[in-house]
Amino acid sequence: MHSYRFAQCEVRPADRVLLLDGVPAALGARAFDLLLCLLESHPHMVSKEEALNRVWPGLVVEENNLSVQVSALRKVLGSQAISTVAGRGYRFSLKLQPPAVTATPSVAQGQPTIAVLPFSMRSEDHRVQLLADGLAEDVIALLARVPGFLLISHASSFVFRNQPATLPEIARQLGVRYVVEGSVRALDTTLRVSTQLTDAASGHVLWSGQFESAPDATGDLQDAIARGVISQLEPELTRAEIAHIRRQRPENLDAWAHYRQAIGAITLKGWGEASLNEARQQLQKSVALDPAFGLGHAHYALLTALARNLGMLPDAAQAESEVLQTAERAIALDEGSAEVLGYTGCALCDIGRHERGSAILQLALEIDPSNAQAHVALGAAQGMQGQLAEGIARMRLGMKISPRDRRLGFWGWALGCFLLRVGNNEESLTEARTSVRRDPTFYLARVLEAATLDRLGRDDEARQALAAARKLRAPLSLQEITLTHGKRISERLARYWGAAS
The missing domain is CATH 1.25.40.10 (Tetratricopeptide repeat domain)
Structure with a gap:
């Protein structure tokens, strides 16, 4: 994909980043969208109406909002970068250098991309929420096995849960062409799942479907939904046989709450010693409430391996033994979960069990090729074993398919x-x-x-x-x-x- 170069700056649209002397600049999403709009039209003027429609699609905003973003860009790029055409619009004034191409390792140019957003829940039952999340994640995993397009990891697409962003905004931030949305409604004796596939740029609904199932027979829904989506993406997608993927969820809702608190400790407080300790404690509480919760054991193994390698645990040998035991237990409990295998494979590699860990990570990617964490972990393992070029490329791929990952x-x-x-x-x-x-x-x-x-x-x-x-x-x-x-x-x-x- 082409980047834009001028003065000491480079704009990389695919990565949504502005580099100043090679260093990412702090720039808001609206300002970045406006900058892209001006660069794409260079050397021609962009009218105020066109800029408003591009930066705030589908919204009615005051013209002074546009002035604010122009001012923000001038502060970063210099006052001469953007010219005002009185009463009409704006023009990017700096001279552009010949276009450079930024490589995207292992990703075909023009490859169609798709994001599955979290399914909304129309019920007060917390178990329906778990089903909604699990169903969306399973649809991601199923679709990711079909060759011909790129699935955005749920770690990025789920960022938009309950967010007021429009589909075009979501599409731009995730870099996708298609979006799958859905909802789960609990009726008296039936679960009803509604889904639709949308062209994100135009907002045109390409396909929609409704599925009903008894609460104890939801597994068949994944296949029906995934086939409906796939059939609408032909001929870009090749036909593939879709296999069922089962995810083990904790029976104890309190166990799931502690698991979420563990994730929150890292998300909100970073990767410091205190937050890692807090997260590990929450995971211990989670698996104590539900000893069969494979994902809880897997995540604990990974964070323990990380804390060991950062020098944050007093007894490295004891920590290594704990990681090995916990990782193998998680695999035994839920060997069909790509997420469990991704965490445990990474943990095993982190304690030097590269052959076993890499094999587990490969299996995770066979189950779910959109597992960004497994890609990054496998790339790091390859790098540690001297396969630096291959490892770096795989790490970049993992980061690309999850552009909003915590x-x-x-x-x-x-x-x-x-x-x-x-x-x-x-x-x-x-x-x-x-x-x-x-x-x-x-x-x-x-x-x-x-x-x-x-x-x-x-x-x-x-x-x-x-x-x-x-x-x-x-x-x-x-x-x-x-x-x-x-x-x-x-x-x-x-x-x-x-x-x-």
Whole structure:
């Protein structure tokens, strides 16, 4: 996909990012949409009406909203970047450089993309909500097995639950052409599921269907819904046999509540020691209430492996044994869940069981090729085993198919570490700073930023980045940096240690 280059800037539409000297700039979604609109029309003027329709599709807004976004762009790009055509509109005034192509590893250009939004629940029964979420996730997994198009991970599409965004806005943020929506309604003795497939750009409903089932026979719904969607995407999609995918959900709703609180601890508080401990405690409560909850065991294994590798647990050997035992138990409980296999495979790789862990991750992707976490974890495992180019490409793919994922800050740091290892210093710096922007509390991204700046000979900036990391994590030590970034980087950063305190 083409990017736009001008002055010291680059705009990457596919990634929805503006780079200033290679560093992502803070730019709101409306301002970015307006910038794209101006760049696409360059050197011609964009009328105010056209800009309003493009940036606020389907909404009636005051013209001063447009002025606010123009002002925001001028603050970032300079006052000369956008010219006002009095009473008519705006024009992008800077000279564009010849178009550059940004690579998208392992993803065919022009490949149709689809997002399945969370199904709405029309019932007060919490079990219906679990069914609605499970059904949407299963439809994602089923559709992802059909060759010919790209499924957006549920970790990104579910961000739009109860959000007032329009379909065109959702499509632009996720980079999709099609959207599947649905609802689940509980009647007296029947569950009714309504779904529709929509062309996101035009809003045209391509297909809709309604399915009814007894509450204890919902498994057949996945096949009917997925086949209805697939039949409307021909001839872009090839025909494929759809297999049923069963997901084990906890019988105890309190167990599920603790699981959600564990996720919330990381989402709201970042990847620090306190939040990891809180999340692990919530997961322990979850599986204590429901010992057969495979996903709870799997997530606990992963976070325990992570805490061990970050030097946050006192007994690394004991933690390794706990990870191995918990991961294998999760697999035994729910070997058909791509999510369980994704977490456990990553955990096993994190404790050095690369052969077993990689095999589990491959199985997770066979079940659900849209599992972004499994792609990233398998890419990291490949990188750790010396397959750096292949691993980096797979990590990028995982991040691409889940552009709104809560874990992107962590994944970007891991990707940046591998980029630094192969000598792509500027790309590593970009990933580090993007990770900081996504999660300002994530101290490891600051350590990577310091290491990369040191590699580039920018000592003062490296010292500042290391100081920021130590401010975020007071107990940070060179020994921890050796664990997370390697001995060579630890020795290099030791030069700044006194000045960065």
